[in-house]
Amino acid sequence: APMRSDVLNFVHDSLRKNSRQPYAVSSKAGHQTSAESWGTGRAVARIPRVRGGGTHRSGQGAFGNMCRGGHMYAPTKVWRRWHRRVNVQQRRFAMCSAIAATGVPALVMARGHRVDKIPELPLVVSGNVEKIKKTKEAVKVLKKLRAWSDIQKVYQSKRNRAGRGKMRNRRHIMKRGPIIVYKKDDGITRAFRNIPGITLLNVKYLNILKLAPGGHMGRFTIWTEGAFRTLDKLYGTWKTGSTMKKGFHLPSSKMTNTDLNRLLT
Template sequence: MFFQLVEKKAQVIDLSGNKVKEISLPKFFSFPVRKDLIRRAFHSSFTKGLQPKGRDPAAGKRTTAKSFGINLGLARVPRIRGAGEGALAPNTVGGRLAFPPSTRERIVEEINEKEKRLAILSGLASTTIPRFVISRGHKVKLDLPLIVTDDLGNISKSSDLEDVLTKIGLSEELKRAKNKRVRAGKGKMRGRRYKRTRGPLLVVHDSKLPVVKAASNLPGVDVISAKELSIIHLAPGGHPGRLVIYTESSIKELENRFGGMSPK
């Protein structure tokens, strides 16, 4: 598929929300948004973090239950003598599973390295398109992408970072990111009762900057360096269009990392 790249420009703002200058974005920010690639790359990265799960070979079989045989007017399921309760068989309460999980099951979705890189670039391109960002539920009324001066990386207090994000027009987004809801399913019993909303992502050029620690106390706000940026951060759940705030140096770092990629 042929796609013509166009050069996009974006405004750089300071910590007060004032426009400082205009810069040209790398060409991969105009790549086509491939939802299929993004979803596949997300599942590949997500499944690589899963631990293989199996069952005890004796699970559901620790019983003395035996079938009483035929001609008794009873179903021939294994029963416990004296109690008459069914056990052991898969169709009985407390019986074994017919097809239990196995550690030999292939749970990792494989993906080619080039496809994974194209998915990341497609995820980066989606951060510049308002309809993708709004469709994820983000509350933003600013021009995209959001690029802030490198002073953002030197913020060391959570309160200062919250003030800066409010000044640049993300007060509603921060309020939205504080929402949490009760998880559906058995995860409620396993130490992960609540699910929290994904808020803005800060992309910086270095993972050792003070802002990384400052953002840890803001619910829903994540920080990642341009070198470690992956589809897990850009498209949580496999859905493109996360609200991303770039620093000026992180744009240069991304260009060094992905500058030679082609959309074909």
């Protein structure tokens, strides 16, 4: 499928918004004082001012967004349109682009993955990997595939988060490692889940937020044989449509031959 980063970015951005929680300031914020304008003739601004005396607060401007302690401009409301609906065909097109990019070494390396020693991309392993139940066996598999250097990169990338998240149980951040796509979970999730940076996905429930984090296509993906064969049924081939998604055919490029001289002669 054509790798359309613009479609992928749009879909990723929209789907990511669906996990947002509504927030808003209090409807009373900035108005919890009795203030009234002094009117004209006093050579001061007509902004409402706090009543009373005997304190620095009396006589200070109130309510306005230009005042200390006043309300904000356009206070946030919980009824904002937080979520986005994305067309099914667009979602499928973006997913096809993300899957196609996992087989392009240049795009995978551009995301920062250490794949220079990987035998080939896309990387497809035997279905026996799905039956692994121990983490030490999973580590052996990754070392045999020469994918362990990408995990070491994740270990070395652990650092403190910038901003307030440090105080909200999100103190550390790490880079993303490989994603493992399987067909049947016979223990594979238990084996790989404790290795930092690794994401596990069932081929029938592929997630574009995991396959292309941040909207950047080309995440290093390890497919099991069964999962890789299922892709033909899920999204079809160039000759046949999908048997699992009604009416879906792989998107094709409008220009099949980019050699203009050959077309014109």
